[in-house]
Amino acid sequence: QVLRAAGVADPDAALREADGVPGQYGLLGSPEFDPCSLQARPTDLLRRRQHTKAALVAGAALVVCGALLGLPGDGWGPDGAAAPPYAQNPAAEAALDPGRLTKAAPAAWETSARTDFSVWPARGGLTGDEELLRRALAVWARPGESVGVSATPGTQTGGPAGPPQLLYAGEVDTARVVILHDGLRLVRYAEPKDGSAGAALDFARTDGAGRAAATAVVLGRADGNVRYLTAPWVTKAAARDLVEPDSGARELTLTDGVTSPLASPVQQQSGACTSWNALELTDGSDTRVVTDLGELVPARLTTGRPGAAKDASGAKALDAWAPYACSLGAVRGQGVRSVNAWEFATQPLPD
Known part of the structure; x- marks a missing residue:
């Protein structure tokens, strides 16, 4: 109608001719110039190339990790039946370090004013097995789907707030067992020696347990x-x-x-x-x-x-x-x- 009002003899032909002319400013129609589109990428080409390289390196690392995880092996992995880590918190990382586990002296209970689980010495034949202790700590912090978890009523099942105390690590019948204490709870980690089944994690409240209750x-x-x-x-x-x-x-x-x-x-x-x-x-x-x-x-x-x-x-x-x-x-x-x-x-x- 506008073309007819302007005196154009054949408006349809004029429109077809206009559509055939290539646009000279196509960039203005790109997403970068859309005011309603959020731009979260680097604006300069150099930084985009750096991000592309980083993505390629990360992809290669993922492939390598996947290949390593897929390698055949006997027994448990470094973290055993634990779920993948979900946080990089320094305190949480320290609590999962077997080298930071606390141990009471063998004769501490003889002179201590307290006679509870805190003065139990570390016993068992595997107290020096750092791989076993690492698996126990990792499963405690983030038990995987294959881990059977049980707790007495009213007992929290979260990970340790700091490095716990080691009470026992050794073989018991057909399982390897680790007993840990964090001041308020006892935790038992057990895994079958032949790796034929999932691990087990048991919790019990021990707050207020004196000599009579810590037997x-x-x-x-x-x-x-x-x-x-x-x-x-x-x-x-x-x-x-x-x-x-x-x-x-x-x-x-x-x-x-x-x-x-x-x-x-x-x-x-x-x-x-x-x-x-x-x-x-x-x-x-x-x-x-x-x-x-x-x-x-x-x-x-x-x-x-x-x-x-x-x-x-x-x-x-x-x-x-x-x-x-x-x-x-x-x-x-x-x-x-x-x-x-x-x-x-x-x-x-x-x-």
Whole structure:
């Protein structure tokens, strides 16, 4: 219409002729000149070339890393079953360095004012295996999909805030086991020696655990049995059937604080309960009884009025526990640290 108003005889022909003329300022129509387009690239050609070279180098490095990861090998990689790292935080990196793990002196517990997990020495035959310790720390910080993670109720499962303390590193039955302590939690890392399955990571709260509560840790369970790592002040260990207190205690061997295996009641069904094994630990003149409730730290058994409860040692205390031993199955996996049996009252019933 504009062309007709201007007196053009054939407007259609004029439009076709205009379309055939090449544009002289095509650059103005490029994305660089679009005011609505965000420009995040370097504006000069030299910097673009530098970024292109960097991208090519990064791509080559990725190919090399992929090739290295694909190489055949036996056993675990440097980080084991850990997920890929997601942050480069100096504090987090320090916590994952096996060279910075803390270790208590072998005799520190003898002179320390505290007698808890913080004074346990590092034991086991693999305390110097930095590759194993590195895998344990890496899996703790970022467990991969193949890692089985368990924690007592109320226990955080995050990575360590700083270098933790090493309590144990060694072989237990068919697994390599590492026990670590960060002041508030105990952490057990276990991997099969033949690499046939994924790793396992278990957490337990230990805040406020004194001498009575820091007597033993579950090292591993296999074939219905359980092994414990005992406190350095424990001088004797024995297995005892709570259901049959008169049957006596069966002495267990202690090798560098590790007990010989004893039958665990973890898989025992309540309806078929005819016995309940407990671990009896002696420390000088004190004797304590603990039992495996399916968690990392066994539960302490006591008797007596609340507020004045004592360890379930001695004939009278064991007799008091006998009727209730099988009821312990009701609190398995509940984060229970101690269980008390209290005879509230005894009186004859009327006829």
